[in-house]
Amino acid sequence: MAEKKSKAQYDIEYAKTNLKRIPLNVQKDKYNDIKAHADNMDESVNGFIKRAIDETINKDVHLSFIKQHSDSMGETRLEFMKRAVMTTIERDKQAKQ
Numbered sequence: 001m002a003e004k005k006s007k008a009q010y011d012i013e014y015a016k017t018n019l020k021r022i023p024l025n026v027q028k029d030k031y032n033d034i035k036a037h038a039d040n041m042d043e044s045v046n047g048f049i050k051r052a053i054d055e056t057i058n059k060d061v062h063l064s065f066i067k068q069h070s071d072s073m074g075e076t077r078l079e080f081m082k083r084a085v086m087t088t089i090e091r092d093k094q095a096k097q
Helices: 002-018 028-040 045-073 077-096
Strands: none
Touching: 028 045, 045 077
């Protein structure tokens, strides 16, 4: 029994030191949608929310790069993306030859 208490105490101390809770309120219908999606992806709601945050941060970093580069080239983001895709397609075609 003492071993279980020490494990529980360790978990509490770890959480206090290393974790930050983020309360999140959503409408019940929205929670049901989130839960259904998480279940469909074989993950917990918490895991899904963490993944969604990580993916959004990653996407925003890339969008920031695109914005900076397209602005420096005097292009809209759409023009830059079109040019990047066309350049890649041309490079791929040449690599196949």
